[in-house]
Amino acid sequence: MSGLNPRQLEAVRYTDGPLLVLAGAGSGKTRVITQKIAHLIGQKGIAPRHICAVTFTNKAAREMRERVGQQLTDVKTRGLTISTFHTLGLNILRREPERVGLRQGFSLLDAQDSEALIKEHLRHAQDADAISPPALQHRISRWKNDFIDPTQALSQAEDDFEARLAALYADYERSLKAYNAVDFDDLILTPAQVFRTQPDLLQHWRDRIRYLLVDEYQDTNSAQYELVRHLAGPEGAFTVVGDDDQSIYAWRGARPENLIRLKDDYPTLKVIMLEQNYRSTARILGLANTLIANNPHVFKKRLWSEHGPGEKPRVIQCKDETHEAETVASEILHLKYAENMPFGDMAILYRGNHQARQFEKVLREYNIPYFLSGGTSFFARTEIKDVMAYLRLLANPEDDAAFLRIVNTPRREIGPTTLERLAEYARTTETSLLAACETAGLNAHLGERQRDRLGAFVRLTDTHRQSVTADPAGGLRNLVDAIGYAGWLRENASSQAVADRRFENVTDLIGWLGKLHKGDFQNKRLADMVNHLTLMDVLDRQDEESGGDRVHLMTLHAAKGLEFPQVFLVGMEEELLPHRTSIEEDSIEEERRLAYVGITRARKTLTFTLTRRRKRYGEWIPSEPSRFLNELPKDALDWGDRTPDDSAVERKARGLSHLHMMKGLLSDD
DNA sequence: TCCAGTACTATTTTT
C-alpha cells in the first residue's frame, strides 16, 4: 500500500460502514478502488467471491481488472467480480429467468435492435412522422430508468401526444415480452424491481455480494441507485467513488444528486475527499478550480498539486473553423518537431462530433496521424449483426426480431409479402414467427413454394441449433459455411477487399465465441454467451489502433477518465460550449462541468481555441467567446500578444516549414 | 435489387 497519501490510505482502510469517496479529477480514484480490493482480500480476509466492483464501461472494468491483477495473484482473486452494471444485471437475470418473467434463453436487444423495433411500431401508428424513433427510444429509456411502467406513463400523460408515446411504450414492452427479450435498460430495471418484490432472491445476492464498490457514482441513474441500495443492504457495506464536478451525463438519466441522497439513506455515511491531483500543473488546476467554483456545491473541494506552475495556458483566436483547424495542426507540428513531443501525447477535444470534420481534413493534409474515437462499434456492423441474429434465433426461437433480420439473409426468396402473411398468421395464433412456419394452418395463407422455403429455413435452424450448442465456435463456422455467407458478402460488397474485411470480422466473432466457451462459459448456455457478446464492446481492436503515435480526437464526453500531456480544447465559444440548447434550457452548469472535464484532462499544456465566425447551416454567424473563458482570470491565460492575422500567417509558415522538415525526414529513410 | 435523386436533420452516448 505504499505510495498512497493519507486520505487515500484512509479511504482504502475504512471498512466500518458505508463510504463515499469524493475523488477530484486526477486524484487517483482507480488506485483507491484497486488497492481497496487488495486490502479487503489480503487484510480483511474477505473471500474474493464476496467482493463486487461495478463500473460503467467495459473499458473501465478491464482496466480495473488489470490493475488488481498487478497487485494480487490470480489465485488470490479467483471469484472476484469486476463488471459493468449491465453485466451484473444480466447475471442476476439469467440465474433464474422464470422468476423475473422471462424464459430460458432470452435475447438481449442492443440499442440498434431496440430502435429498429420502435421504428416498426411507429410504422403502424397514426401520425408516425410527428415522433422520431430516437426521441421515443430516449423517452422510453427515461421512463424505465425512473421505474415508470407503461400504465403509469399513460396515467401521467398530460396531453394526447404524451398518451400516444405511452401507448407506443406499451406496444414496445409487449413485443419484448413476446420475443422473450430484454433491452439494455431492463438489465438494470428488472433486477431492481425483482429485489423489491422477491426478498429471497435479494437475500441470495446479498449473501453473495458482501462488499460492493462502485466507480463513477455520479453517473448512476435512479434504477442503478436502487440496485446498489438493495445489494448494499441496510448496513451498507460499500464504497462508492465519484465526483459531482464530473457529472456530464444528466441528459442520459444520470442523477448526480444520488451522491447527496446517499447521506440521507445512510446516516452513518463517511465522506472522504481526495483533493491532491497527480496529473496537472498548478496553473491548469488553478483554472479548473476557478471555473468550477461558479457552480453550486454541496461538498466543497479544492484540488491542489505538487507539480510546478507549468506553462501558462494559452488562448488562440482564429478567423473561422478552417483557420482554427490549421492553427491547431501547425501547433501540433511545432510540438512534434521543435519540442520533440510524440503525437500520442496530444489530444484535440471538442463539444460536438461535427467539429471533428475540419480537424480530420487538415490533419490528413498535413500528414499527421490521428485517432478518432467514436466510430461505429464492432457490434454495429451489418455482418456482425447478421451472425448475432442467427445465434439469437438459435438460442431463442421466439426472437422474431432476429428471425426477420435473417430469414432472407442471404437471399432465400422469402419476400415481404410472404413475411407479412406469416406475421399476420402468427399474430392470430399467438405463436412466434419461427414456430408459425411449420404449422398446418399456414396452408390457408401461403402457397406451397413459400411454405417450402420457410420450412427449409426452419430445418436449417434446427440442424444448426444442435451443433452450435454442442460446439459454439465450430458449429457457427459450419453454419456460416452452410448459408454461403462469404459468397453473399462478396455479392453485396463494392470490392473483394471490403468483402474480405467483413468476413474477417465474422471470423473474429467466431474466435471470441470459442474463447468464451473455453473460458468462463464452459457449462453455460448458448444464450448466455450471445448476450455477453452483445454487452461486450470489443474495443480491443480500437485500442490497438489508438496505440501508435497518433493525435487523439474526441468529444469532451469521450475524454472523461483519460489524460494527455498536451490538450487542445477547441471551439471555446458561446452556443458551442456552452451548447446552444443548454443555454436555452438553462442547464449551463453541466456545460461548465464539461469544460472542467476538458481542462482537467491536460497534464502539461493546455490551449484553448476559438473563432470569430463560424458557418452554421450554410450561413456565417459571428461567434462570441465562451462565458467560461470570461470566468477565468485574464492574467491566468496567455491571450497572445500578436494580432490574430499576423499570428495566422506566421503559424502557417511555421507549420509549413515543419511539413518540409517531416518530408525531409521521410525521404532520408 | 440497386442506384440515384430527394427529403431530412444537424449535442453529448455507454450498455
Next chain:
DNA sequence: TAGTACTGGA
C-alpha cells in the same frame, strides 16, 4: 450547407 437516410423507378 452538407452529410445521411430513405424511397421509388428502372
